Amino acid sequence: MNVVTYFDKVFSVYISKKEIEQILDNLASSINEHYKNVVGDVVLVSILDGSFIFMADLVRRLDFEFDIEFVKIRSYEDMESTGNIELLLELHKDIKGKHVLVVEDVVDTGLTIEQFIAQIHGEEPASIRVCTLLSKPDVHNDIIHIDYIGKEIPPAFVIGYGLDINGKARNLDAIYQLET
Ligand code: IMP
Ligand code: MG
Numbered sequence: 001m002n003v004v005t006y007f008d009k010v011f012s013v014y015i016s017k018k019e020i021e022q023i024l025d026n027l028a029s030s031i032n033e034h035y036k037n038v039v040g041d042v043v044l045v046s047i048l049d050g051s052f053i054f055m056a057d058l059v060r061r062l063d064f065e066f067d068i069e070f071v072k073i074r075s076y077e078d079m080e081s082t083g084n085i086e087l088l089l090e091l092h093k094d095i096k097g098k099h100v101l102v103v104e105d106v107v108d109t110g111l112t113i114e115q116f117i118a119q120i121h122g123e124e125p126a127s128i129r130v131c132t133l134l135s136k137p138d139v140h141n142d143i144i145h146i147d148y149i150g151k152e153i154p155p156a157f158v159i160g161y162g163l164d165i166n167g168k169a170r171n172l173d174a175i176y177q178l179e180t
Contacts, residue, residue, distance in 0.1 A: 004176055006165050011158075011176035015151065020161060020175065023150040024054075027131060028061030030148055031101070035064045040126055041098040042066040047073050047112065048089065050105035053162035053170070054133045058103065066101075069093055075112045085115045091123075100125045104132040105162050106153075110140030117144070134158065134175075156180070 003012050015023075035042055044066050046055035059068065072089035100120060107113055107130075117128055131148035138155050159165050160172030169176070 001172075001174075003179075004159075004169070004172065006159065006169050009165070010179040011160075011169075012179055013174050014153075014158060014177035015161075015175035017173050020057075023133070024057050024061060027133075027148050027150050028058060031058075031131065032061075032063055034129075035062075035066070035099070035101075038064075038099050038127075042101065043069055043093065043095055043098050043125075044101045044103055045069045045071060045091065045120075046103045047071055047105070047116065049170070050162050050164065051103050051133070054105055055103050058131075067093065071116070073112055073116060085112050087119075091120070095120060095123050095125045097124065097126050099127045100129070102128065102130045104130065106134040106136065106158070107132045107144070107146060108136050108139050110144045113146075114144050133161075153177075 003010060042064065044059065046052065048070050049072065069091055070089065071087065071091055074086045074088055102113065102116065104113055113130055120128065129147040132146055133150040135146060135149045135152050136155050137152055157178040158175050159169040160175045162170050164170045
């Protein structure tokens with residue numbers, strides 16, 4: 001399947017399943033390298049919904065000990081960021097004094113990550129790092145610091161591998177980009 005259609009929009013393969021696997025291996029090796037030397041509890045926080053597949057594949061490549069938490073944040077409607085984040089599911093465990101690694105599917109405007117980090121900062125974790133599968137630097141202009149980036153992509157809208165268009169297309173095993 002090189003081309004898929006959702007809501008009358010045409011998307012073509014942009015990052016193959018094989019390339020995604022290479023990206024995951026690279027990310028996991030950098031993350032393992034850092035956290036193997038970290039003393040204390042580590043918590044990985046996955047930002048739902050978009051990052052559920054990425055998170056599942058990433059954690060199985062990590063070889064240090066950590067807890068997993070999920071938060072659900074909504075910022076996007078249709079194909080645009082709304083500019084406000086809504087916390088639909090909150091952190092349930094105390095992160096005070098723990099090392100937090102936030103796992104996001106894609107950093108677009110950077111608003112979701114920026115606001116989420118500001119929120120958890122108040123809970124006094126020992127450290128906060130950010131890992132994202134995809135990053136759109138032309139959109140967020142590096143307003144936030146991202147520690148681990150799978151791949152930088154142009155501003156175009158992408159779907160698949162957890163990423164949705166109006167809730168659909170998350171099941172695609174490659175990442176597809178909107179045709180212009
Ligand atoms: P930000 O707050 O603008 O950085 O947007 C982050 C959230 O918007 C991500 O967690 C995604 O769920 C969603 N998002 C941003 N860009 C895309 C895209 O190209 N496809 C699907 N979802 C996206
Ligand atoms: Mg999302």
